Structure formats: structure tokens, C-alpha cells
Amino acid sequence: MTRTIKIAIQGGAASFHETAAKELFPQEQISTISCASFPELCHTLQAGLVDYAVMAVQNSVAGPILPNYRLLGQYGFSVQAERWLLIDQTLMALPGQRLADIQQIWSHPIALLQCNEYIAQHPEKTTKETSDTADTARIIKEGLIKGVAAIASRKAAELYGLEVLQENVANQLDNYTRFLVLTPTAAAKPANKATLLLPYPVAKFSLEAVLETVQDLGLELTMLQALPSVNPGQPESWVLEIEAAQASQITEALAALQITSPNLQVVGIYPKAEAPLPQDRLNGCIAQQVQLEPELVV
Structure with a gap:
């Protein structure tokens, strides 16, 4: 029995x-456990209630989801796999409702951000985060809430019997989100990508040394982003993602x-x-786009 x-x-x-979970585990029989928030998702995985967790960390329109990278470091999870998913943001409402009837647009804050250009075209409609x-x-x-539209997938409209008012309301039609597979413990298998965290306090020379090493070894730095700190003006840590042609290059790096x-935290090799x-166009802040301001790196 499977x-x-x-x-x-x-x-x-x-x-x-x-x-994303179904696409990441196409050959497996899976059961998804719904969580209301990303912290709840992490707690569920940490508590051993599930085998894996699937978490969004980056969007091609909205950029990296920085709080989720902080959660990865906080909980010490290990990234096992990743996948990009095309996001079909669709505006929907109760059957019989027209766009002119809509007074509010509800959705997850990231979805609202991905669709803010469309929303700005309708200033008479307010938004609500869910x-x-x-x-x-x-x-x-x-x-049976009238006067309110949701931004969600076409699958959601079909599942709940809502009427599509407008398809593809994201700022870009090619709107992709990157999802990670997480496990509670690390499994060090050779692979050609790594996600790393450099915790605060970070000496400037340490960050520069990391970047120099990555460059010297011919690796591709696909993300270098300061995670906002509770203390304004100082990043709590830096998240780095590096890719290579061969797994051996990641091991060497x-x-x-x-x-x-030595305080570098390896979040995942996958x-x-x-x-x-x-x-x-993927909005991962790469090295050339990041200014290492002296007052931000101590």
C-alpha cells in the first residue's frame, strides 16, 4: 500500500x-494540510505533523518574500527542491455581479501587490488583505457577499462557483512564483544550487569575502538581499543564493x-x-543591484 x-x-x-505541492510531488500520493499563515506552516512542520512543507519565497512581479527567508533561518529547515509556478491571478465574484457592482477587492497581500497596476486603474474600489x-x-x-471581488486562481473560481470578471489581472502576464520544498532536518546531497544566510552581526569584510569567493569560483549569484531588521537601519542578515553548472562547484564553494x-548558515543544497x-526579470536582488552601504553593514 502506497x-x-x-x-x-x-x-x-x-x-x-x-x-505547487502537486507539481513538486507528481508521482506521490499526497495529503495537504492547510495553514492560515507562513508561521503556522513552519510550526506544523517543526511539530512533526507533516512530512514536508511547501513555501513561496519569490515572485517575478513582487520580488523576494523576505519574511519567509527569515523563517527558514529561524526554524533551521532544509530546502530540498524548488519549482516555478505560473500564477494566473483572476478577478472573480458571485454570479450575476458586474465589475461596476464591485466596491472592494479582497486577496492575499502578495497577490494585491502583484496586481496593483490593475487595482490602480479602479481607484473607486478599495482593497482588503486576507x-x-x-x-x-x-x-x-x-x-454570499455582494459588492466584493476576490483575486485568486481560475481553479478557485471553478471550485467555488464564482464568475470570472477579468482574467490575468497581474501586472505581468508571465507572473511566476517560486516555491520550495522544506524538511525539518538537513539532508546533505550534492546539488547545483544553494540558499545561504549570513546572520547579523555581519562584518563588512565578511560579506565582501563571500562575494569575492563566489566570483572567483565562477558561480552565479542569483540573489543577494538584506533581510530587514527589527532595528531600523541595520539588516538582521543577508540571504544569498548561488547556482553552478556542476554540483561539485557548490561543494567546493x-x-x-x-x-x-564560519557563521554562514546553509539553508539548503538542492x-x-x-x-x-x-x-x-525575476526580481532576485543580485550582486550588481545591491549597494553595500557602510552604515548598513557593521
Whole structure:
């Protein structure tokens, strides 16, 4: 008998996280456990209630989801795999409602950010942040809420019997989100991508040494981003993502980086997914785009 794999996701049925989980485990029998927030998702995985968690960390329109990178370091999870998912943000409401009838647009804050140009075209409509895109569609349907539209996937519209008012309302039609598979403990398998955290306090020379090592070894730095700190003006840590043609290059790089920056935290070593867009359109803050201000690095 095939064992069912339990996976924690943010959101519920017809959410983008559920779709990503199914695509990340195409050959497995899975059961998704719905979580209302990303901290709840992490707690569910840490508590051993699931085998894996699937978490969004980056969007090609909105950029990196920085609080989620902080959660990865806080909980000490290990990244095992990644996948880019095309996000079909769709505006929907109760059957019979027209766009002119809509007074508010509800959705997850990241979805609202991805669609802010469309929303700005309708200044008469206010917005409300919710915990999940698909669950917002369910709430509107079950509550028979008129005058409110949800931004969610077409699957959510079909599942909850809502009427599509406008397709593809994201700022870009090629709107992709990157999802990670997380496990509670590290499994050090050779692979060609790594996600790293350099905790605060970070000496400026340490960060510069990391960048120099990455450059000397011919690796591609696909993200270098300061995570906002509770203390304004000082980053709590830096998140770095590096890719290589061969797994052996990542192994060599990590050995060298552990010497220059022994407090470097390896969040995951995993196979890189094929990027759906050129790197400069994925909004990962790469080295050339980051200014290392002296007052921000002590």
C-alpha cells in the first residue's frame, strides 16, 4: 500500500500552494494540510505533523518574500527542491455581479501587490488583505457577499462557483512564483544550487569575502538581499543564493565559504529549477543591484 505524504501548505483547496505541492510531488500520493499563515506552516512542520512543507519565497512581479527567508533561518529547515509556478491571478465574484457592482477587492497581500497596476486603474474600489487567495473566494461564496471581488486562481473560481470578471489581472502576464520544498532536518546531497544566510552581526569584510569567493569560483549569484531588521537601519542578515553548472562547484564553494565566514548558515543544497524568465526579470536582488552601504553593514 502506497504511503500518503503529508504536506503543509499556506492556504487551502485550489490555492497556488496546493497546485505547487502537486507539481513538486507528481508521482506521490499526497495529503495537504492547510495553514492560515507562513508561521503556522513552519510550526506544523517543526511539530512533526507533516512530512514536508511547501513555501513561496519569490515572485517575478513582487520580488523576494523576505519574511519567509527569515523563517527558514529561524526554524533551521532544509530546502530540498524548488519549482516555478505560473500564477494566473483572476478577478472573480458571485454570479450575476458586474465589475461596476464591485466596491472592494479582497486577496492575499502578495497577490494585491502583484496586481496593483490593475487595482490602480479602479481607484473607486478599495482593497482588503486576507490570509489566502483561494480561501477568499470560498468566503465570498459561502457568505454570499455582494459588492466584493476576490483575486485568486481560475481553479478557485471553478471550485467555488464564482464568475470570472477579468482574467490575468497581474501586472505581468508571465507572473511566476517560486516555491520550495522544506524538511525539518538537513539532508546533505550534492546539488547545483544553494540558499545561504549570513546572520547579523555581519562584518563588512565578511560579506565582501563571500562575494569575492563566489566570483572567483565562477558561480552565479542569483540573489543577494538584506533581510530587514527589527532595528531600523541595520539588516538582521543577508540571504544569498548561488547556482553552478556542476554540483561539485557548490561543494567546493561551501568549503571555501565556511573558512571566510564560519557563521554562514546553509539553508539548503538542492537541484535548481529551470528559470522561466531571464534572471534580471525575476526580481532576485543580485550582486550588481545591491549597494553595500557602510552604515548598513557593521
